[in-house]
Amino acid sequence: MRHFDFEQISTLDPTYRKNLINALPGYKPLHLMGTKSKLGVTNLAVFSQVMHIGASPPLIGVLFRPHSVKRDSLENILDTHVFTLNHVLPDWHVQAHWSSGRWEGSEFEGTGLVEEYKADWPAPFVSGSPVQLACSLVQSQTLEVNQTVLAIAQINHVFVAEHGLRSDGSLDLNALETVSVSGLDEYHRGKKIARWSYAKPGIFPEEI
C-alpha cells in the first residue's frame, strides 16, 4: 500500500493533495441546491457534503466552504432561510457539475436545468429530479477549525418518484438512478450488493 504521513501530505502538490483528500470519504451524496436571492435571482449549486442529522424531527445538514469569498447559496439561505435539495440523474449530471462554475447570473439559465415551483415553497426545485427536498434553516454554525459553515435544516417537504419508494419507506436508489460523486469531479451510479437485517451480536445478519 502507498503510505502518506502528515508531513508528506503537507508537502504534496496542492492539486494532487486536493484530489487525494477529497477522495478519502469514499462515495458521497450528490445534491443540487436551489435558492433564490432577496432580489429574486435563482441560484443552483452542487453539494456533496450533505448529511443525515436526525429523523424525528427530520433534519439534514450541509457543509459549506469558508464564507470568506462570495457564496451565493449560503448568502441566499442566510437571507431567506429556505432552500431545496435535489438528487441528480445520470442524463443531466454534467449540467449539475457545470453549475459549480462561477456563473454571473442564474445557474439555471447557464446550464439549462429547469426551475420548478410547488407546495408554495419559495425556493426553486430542479425539474425532473427524482428526490426533491424543501428545507428551512434551523441553525448555522461556523466550525472554528477552518471556518467552514455547517447549515442544519428542517425538511419541510419530501417529493419522491413513486417507482423508488418501497413499502417500508426506504428508497431504491438504484431504481431512482440517483448519482453519487467521488473526489472533486467523478460521478457514479450505484449497484446494490445486498440489504441486511438489523444487526444483533452473535446472530449473523439475514438478507432482506
Add this chain to the structure above:
Amino acid sequence: MRHFDFEQISTLDPTYRKNLINALPGYKPLHLMGTKSKLGVTNLAVFSQVMHIGASPPLIGVLFRPHSVKRDSLENILDTHVFTLNHVLPDWHVQAHWSSGRWEGSEFEGTGLVEEYKADWPAPFVSGSPVQLACSLVQSQTLEVNQTVLAIAQINHVFVAEHGLRSDGSLDLNALETVSVSGLDEYHRGKKIARWSYAKPGIFPEEI
C-alpha cells in the same frame, strides 16, 4: 411523485420514517471506525456520516448520534484522541454491518474482522481495507439542535492500495471496490459514469 409534508412526516410509522429520512441524503460513505479503550479493549463501528472538512490541513468529520447512551467509539476517542477509518469491501461488508450490533466485547472478535497495527498508531486498522486513515481528534462539538456530536479530526496517515491511486492523486473507487451505504441497511458498489473537467461558465465541461 409521492409528497410528504412536515406534518405527514411527523405522523408516519417510526420505522417507515427512519427508513425514509435516512435514505434522503442518497449514497453515503461507509467506514469502519477502529478505536481502543483506555483499558485496551478494541472497538469497531460502522459510520456513514463521514465528511470532508478540509484538504490543507487534511481534516475529516464524523457525526455521532446523541451521547445520551453508551457510545463506545465516541468515548474511546474522547479518552484516547485517536481512531482509524477504513473503507469496506464487498467480500466482508456484511461483517461491517454486523459490527453495529450491541456486542459485549470487541466487535473484531465478534465479527471475525482482523485488527492491524502500523505506523505506531495506537488505534486498530481493519486488515484488508483498501483505504485506511489514522485520525486524531482536533475538536468535538455537540449540535444544539438534537445533541448529535460532530468530531473533527486531523488525518495523520493515509494508506491506499496502489491499484486505486491515480497519478493525479485521485482515487479510483471502482477499482478499490469501496462500498457505499444507503438508508440504514443497504450496500452498493459504485459504477463510474464519467469524470469532468473543472467547471467554467459558458464552456461545456470536457470528460477527463
